Amino acid sequence: MLFLTLASLGLAALVRAQDQPVQVQVGGTASSPAFLFSPNNLNATNGTVFTFTFTGAPGNHSVTQSSFASPCEPLAGGFDSGWVSIPAGGVTPPPTWNLTVTDTSKPIWFYCKQLLPSAHCAVGMIGAINAPTSGSNTFDNYANNAKQSSNSGQGIGALVGQGASASAIPGPLANGATLFGTPASGSATATGASSGSGSGSSSSSSSTSTTSSSAANMIHANSLVALFAALMGITLA
Numbered sequence: 001m002l003f004l005t006l007a008s009l010g011l012a013a014l015v016r017a018q019d020q021p022v023q024v025q026v027g028g029t030a031s032s033p034a035f036l037f038s039p040n041n042l043n044a045t046n047g048t049v050f051t052f053t054f055t056g057a058p059g060n061h062s063v064t065q066s067s068f069a070s071p072c073e074p075l076a077g078g079f080d081s082g083w084v085s086i087p088a089g090g091v092t093p094p095p096t097w098n099l100t101v102t103d104t105s106k107p108i109w110f111y112c113k114q115l116l117p118s119a120h121c122a123v124g125m126i127g128a129i130n131a132p133t134s135g136s137n138t139f140d141n142y143a144n145n146a147k148q149s150s151n152s153g154q155g156i157g158a159l160v161g162q163g164a165s166a167s168a169i170p171g172p173l174a175n176g177a178t179l180f181g182t183p184a185s186g187s188a189t190a191t192g193a194s195s196g197s198g199s200g201s202s203s204s205s206s207s208t209s210t211t212s213s214s215a216a217n218m219i220h221a222n223s224l225v226a227l228f229a230a231l232m233g234i235t236l237a
């Protein structure tokens with residue numbers, strides 16, 4: 001019985017370990033701000049959470065979904081954090097934005113849509129999730145395409161994107177950290193992401209992403225039950 005309990009706890013810890021968010025720094029650090037995401041070439045399984053932390057200070061950056069073909073333009077129906085501004089010296093704690101991967105069948109491309117003092121995308125503030133390592137749409141080709149872009153689109157996207165979603169806007173917004181261009185809650189309309197650069201709508205809770213995250217929790221809960229059942233079977237046999 002003691003063995004059973006210890007072994008079960010071990011398996012539970014293993015399942016839980018896969019749930020740890022992957023940390024991505026946005027804009028370098030307070031001592032060395034930079035126009036980049038770090039790391040920027042990411043791999044994920046379904047349900048992987050990326051915690052984008054706005055550490056770059058001073059900095060005013062976004063995490064905005066694009067396409068391989070147009071690396072510095074917002075993807076219609078794509079995810080977007082909005083512009084998160086951090087004053088010089090940084091804020092404690094820095095705001096974060098949690099993006100959950102919901103589809104691993106296609107690569108996910110993203111960039112920073114800030115144009116001041118020059119387009120961040122064109123100087124390498126780009127990233128990818130599950131970029132193929134061979135063929136034409138590799139991470140390196142995406143990065144090279146971005147460097148050819150002289151400008152970048154600033155349309156406002158949504159919390160729910162294509163293949164990845166957030167359930168809340170970046171936060172905490174305190175101690176001088178601000179958000180401009182609040183992403184729409186739920187999914188963006190097909191035209192919403194690529195039009196306009198005015199202020200976004202205020203946010204309310206998103207039923208789409210709530211459903212996604214409870215589905216993910218159900219999958220984890222089911223696999224735990226399955227593991228317990230399997231363990232019982234083996235131990236009792």
Ligand SMILES: *[C@@H]1O[C@H](CO)[C@@H](O)[C@H](O)[C@H]1NC(C)=O
Pocket residue numbers: 060083084085114115116178180
């Ligand atoms: C952040 O950048 C956006 C877009 O350029 C701008 O509208 C906003 O005022 C900036 N925020 C701050 C606090 O400067």
Ligand SMILES: *[C@@H]1O[C@H](CO)[C@@H](O)[C@H](O)[C@H]1NC(C)=O
Pocket residue numbers: 042043044130131132133134
């Ligand atoms: C990341 O995922 C892509 C697509 O599934 C795959 O081609 C590539 O080999 C993976 N890269 C790493 C480093 O695992």
Ligand SMILES: *[C@@H]1O[C@H](CO)[C@@H](O)[C@H](O)[C@H]1NC(C)=O
Pocket residue numbers: 021051096097098168169170171172
């Ligand atoms: C992101 O997730 C972390 C837990 O991993 C949580 O502490 C943080 O508050 C979340 N950020 C937002 C903006 O919800």
Ligand SMILES: *[C@@H]1O[C@H](CO)[C@@H](O)[C@H](O)[C@H]1NC(C)=O
Pocket residue numbers: 046047101102103212213215216
């Ligand atoms: C991935 O997870 C989402 C929920 O986050 C779920 O809707 C979807 O069906 C999952 N896809 C696969 C292939 O398991």
Ligand SMILES: [Cu+2]
Pocket residue numbers: 027035036060061062112113114120125
């Ligand atoms: Cu930026």
